[in-house]
Amino acid sequence: AQKITQTQPGMFVQEKEAVTLDCTYDTSDPSYGLFWYKQPSSGEMIFLIYQGSYDQQNATEGRYSLNFQKARKSANLVISASQLGDSAMYFCAMRGPAGGYNKLIFGAGTRLAVHP
């Protein structure tokens, strides 16, 4: 069965510093996709970054990068130069063949607080 684990219920970081949000996943399938979403207090889900299981390089999108360690089954999100607006819930998610690639399986999320 596919599963996403986010072990950090809450994290805080000082403004302008970098922070890493942990995500581990469990799947026996070779082909899968990993996603990170941000959910601000307003509630919407905002796509941040994607990593495919066959991608050779770690994904990057602006201040977001994904530290993909396939052997460890981890896909940690790194936010560089944190801003106050980064305070939100962050969800790691996976799409894989066990669900017919039709659904995203989400972790429980990590609440990030950025302090000035």
Place this chain on the structure above:
Amino acid sequence: DSGVTQTPKHLITATGQRVTLRCSPRSGDLSVYWYQQSLDQGLQFLIQYYNGEERAKGNILERFSAQQFPDLHSELNLSSLELGDSALYFCASSVVSGGPGTEAFFGQGTRLTVV
């Protein structure tokens, strides 16, 4: 703005009632997904439609049903509502039906409160 529109944004209703949540996908997207976010269950996949046909089903209760219309908008019907159905209901859309890299764009959600 993701381009996915959900209405209404908030809904308060009594137990036993029936409600309909509406979703308009991004222009050009054929696939619509419904997710439920609750405090105890987290984010759970409910159901997916692709070009009018049901494609995948998740943890959707029998009291819930959905459909996708020819203009590709979708509706999620929740009936015989219980207090435990209170949650944030998301609609998401994507161009294709599946594949590991299929990016889903989420609407702002409908917050349902059952009293």
